[in-house]
Amino acid sequence: MNGFETLTYEKKDTIASVTLNRPHALNVYNIQMRNDLYEVLGAVRDDDEVRVVIFKGAGDKAFCAGADLSEFLTAPSPTVARQVRFDRDVWGLFLS
Template sequence: MSNFEVIIYEKKNDIGYVTLNRPQALNAYNLQMRDELYQVLGAIKDDPGVKVAIFKGAGERAFCGGADLTEFLTAPSPVIARQVRWERDVWGLFLGITK
């Protein structure tokens, strides 16, 4: 699997470990995290060797501080933002994993 900057993914035996890795921002969910998480979730879904996934946040203060509003409010338009969210439906992919 590719190296990511804000997501750490490790597979040990039949367990996938996913770490949100932006502790300086309380692991706030930003655009890069969305894109990397989309790739990782797809890999977990498609890998029959992964039976379960464990998610955690890096650092000691927060699992995920919510959306990084400084980035999400910078979309060129609501139409483009909606289109990008539709193309990268992270939560739909999350819900589609049956492991």
């Protein structure tokens, strides 16, 4: 499973590695990264072989500098509400 814009994914035996891959922007969490995480976390959850997931940040300055406020603060209110619900779903996948 590859082809993500903001992540890299590798699996070796029972270990999956997900790397946030926006080092030029300190790996900030943007809408595309949220979408990519949703897809990869769902696939990892459904893969019975995976026992461990390691999260890393590309580059040597930051794992993740937080949310990309330039994207999240410019969206209209109904869009923001949808994004918040979707973010809740993404974080729910972390827990599953």
